[in-house]
Every structure is written in C-alpha cells, then in structure tokens.
Amino acid sequence: MSSRILRPVRAGRSTTRPGSATLLGVRLPLMAAAVVAAGLTTACGPSSQPAGASSPTVAGQSSQALPTGTESASASASASADASPTASASPSASASTPSGSSPTPSRAQTSAAPKPPRTSAAPAPARIPGPGYDSSADAQKLIDAALSAAKADGRTVLLDFGANWCGNCKAADKVFAQPQTAAILGASYHLVKVDIGGNSSANSALLRKYSPSGGTYKMPVLVVVSPSGTVRTDTHATGNPALTSEGLNSFLRQWAS
Numbered sequence: 001m002s003s004r005i006l007r008p009v010r011a012g013r014s015t016t017r018p019g020s021a022t023l024l025g026v027r028l029p030l031m032a033a034a035v036v037a038a039g040l041t042t043a044c045g046p047s048s049q050p051a052g053a054s055s056p057t058v059a060g061q062s063s064q065a066l067p068t069g070t071e072s073a074s075a076s077a078s079a080s081a082d083a084s085p086t087a088s089a090s091p092s093a094s095a096s097t098p099s100g101s102s103p104t105p106s107r108a109q110t111s112a113a114p115k116p117p118r119t120s121a122a123p124a125p126a127r128i129p130g131p132g133y134d135s136s137a138d139a140q141k142l143i144d145a146a147l148s149a150a151k152a153d154g155r156t157v158l159l160d161f162g163a164n165w166c167g168n169c170k171a172a173d174k175v176f177a178q179p180q181t182a183a184i185l186g187a188s189y190h191l192v193k194v195d196i197g198g199n200s201s202a203n204s205a206l207l208r209k210y211s212p213s214g215g216t217y218k219m220p221v222l223v224v225v226s227p228s229g230t231v232r233t234d235t236h237a238t239g240n241p242a243l244t245s246e247g248l249n250s251f252l253r254q255w256a257s
Contacts (some may be wrong), residue, residue, distance in 0.1 A: 123153055126149070126186050126191070129192075131174075131176075132173065132193075133162055133193050133197065139195075139200075139203050143192055147225070149190050150190055150226075155227075156189050156225070157192065158189040158190070158224055159223040159224075160193045160194065161196045161206075161223070162193070162194075162196065162219045162221070163196060164195070165197055168220060169219050169220045172248065175244065176191075176248070188252065188256035194207070196219070211234045211237070218240065220240070221234070221236045222234075222240065223236075233255055
C-alpha cells in the first residue's frame with residue numbers, strides 16, 4: 001500500500017515542466033551576478049568622485065580632449081610662471097644694496113681708466129777719464145767693462161791708444177775736456193784710454209788686436225768698437241781727424257750711431 005503511494009510522488013517530481021526549468025536556469029546566473037556585484041562594492045567602497053563629475057580621461061584619448069592651441073597656451077603659461085620668480089628676484093637684489101655704497105666697477109670699466117704716462121729719465125752721462133794715460137791700469141779689464149756697459153745702455157766704445165809724452169795726444173785731451181765735446185762723449189761713448197808709450201806688452205797686443213794693419217802708428221790711435229766687440233773705424237787705417245773741437249766733434253757724431 002505504501003509502495004504505491006511513493007511511486008506517484010517520484011513520478012510527479014521527475015515530470016517537471018520545460019518552462020520552469022528554463023526559468024530556473026536564467027534566475028541562477030542573475031543571482032550569482034548580483035552576489036558578485038555586492039562583493040565588489042563592499043571591497044572597493046563607495047566612489048569618492050562627486051556626482052556629475054566627468055570621468056577621468058582614458059589613455060589614448062588625451063589628444064582629443066584638448067585642442068593643440070590649448071596645450072600651447074598652457075605650456076606658455078607654465079613657462080612664464082617658472083620664469084617669474086627669477087624676474088622678481090632682480091629688484092630685491094638691487095634693493096639690498098646700501099644707498100650709500102657704490103657698485104663695484106666692472107673689469108671693462110677698470111681697464112678703460114687712463115693710465116698715467118711713463119716718465120723715462122735720460123741715462124746719466126758716462127764717466128770720462130781725465131787727461132793722460134795710466135800705465136799701471138789693466139787695459140783689458142777696462143775694455144771688457146766698457147763693452148759690458150755698452151751692451152746695457154746702447155752706447156759705443158771709444159779706444160784711445162796714446163802716450164803721455166805724445167803732443168798730439170795732449171791736444172786731443174784738451175778738446176775732450178771742452179764742454180761740448182765732453183757732452184758728446186758722455187752721451188754716446190764709453191771712453192777707454194790705453195797707454196802704448198811704455199813697455200807694456202799687453203797694451204801693445206791690444207793695439208794690434210783692434211788695429212791689425214801694423215806698421216808705424218801715429219798717435220793717438222782712435223778705434224770705435226760696437227757693443228758686440230766689432231771694430232767700426234780705426235784712425236790708424238783711415239787717418240786722424242783734425243785734433244780740434246770741430247774735427248773731433250764731427251768724428252764723434254759720425255760714429256756715435
């Protein structure tokens with residue numbers, strides 16, 4: 001009796017209508033989607049964006065959101081905003097300078113200032129030895145000193161070979177002592193007097209060195225030597241000038257340069 005009652009119930013459950021099965025299949029996915037959406041809302045929280053605000057720009061759409069002119073204007077405004085602090089710093093720097101102090105002059109202004117003219121004093125006249133010839137003097141040493149001084153000041157060396165007993169040598173000494181001739185000598189020459197009237201072989205050798213033509217020497221022998229030691233003129237070879245102020249002054253001026 002009980003078995004007969006159970007069979008109809010099982011048979012009734014197995015015979016479900018096709019429409020109800022389809023509806024159940026649709027409802028289940030919808031319910032699952034609702035559950036998933038509720039979980040996402042709970043995990044992410046409510047949106048912080050206010051209502052009515054525009055959505056953020058999607059990547060790839062930035063070129064369409066702003067025109068080209070708008071981007072250039074915004075870039076120019078940004079550049080001017082960055083440059084404005086520098087421009088505003090200049091007045092403050094100038095304002096920090098005390099009112100009583102003058103600005104430091106630039107290098108160009110300093111170099112443009114006129115320089116005072118140089119005053120070059122004329123060189124002192126060279127020393128002129130007195131009349132006569134010193135037989136005890138070291139003639140070679142005197143000549144070396146005169147050549148060294150001539151290299152320093154640009155003067156010329158005048159060698160005067162003579163003797164104390166020579167009349168022409170005494171006449172030349174008188175002219176050398178005159179103011180005009182002495183001025184020419186002091187300005188242009190270093191005068192060295194060498195005694196060849198004694199028995200000094202060293203002084204005779206010096207005569208032959210600077211006047212190598214040999215023979216009989218007519219005193220005084222005047223030899224003009226350049227600062228480098230080169231003989232410029234030798235009166236033993238050319239003949240003496242007139243032993244007067246005019247003759248000796250003309251000779252000295254001729255060979256001074």
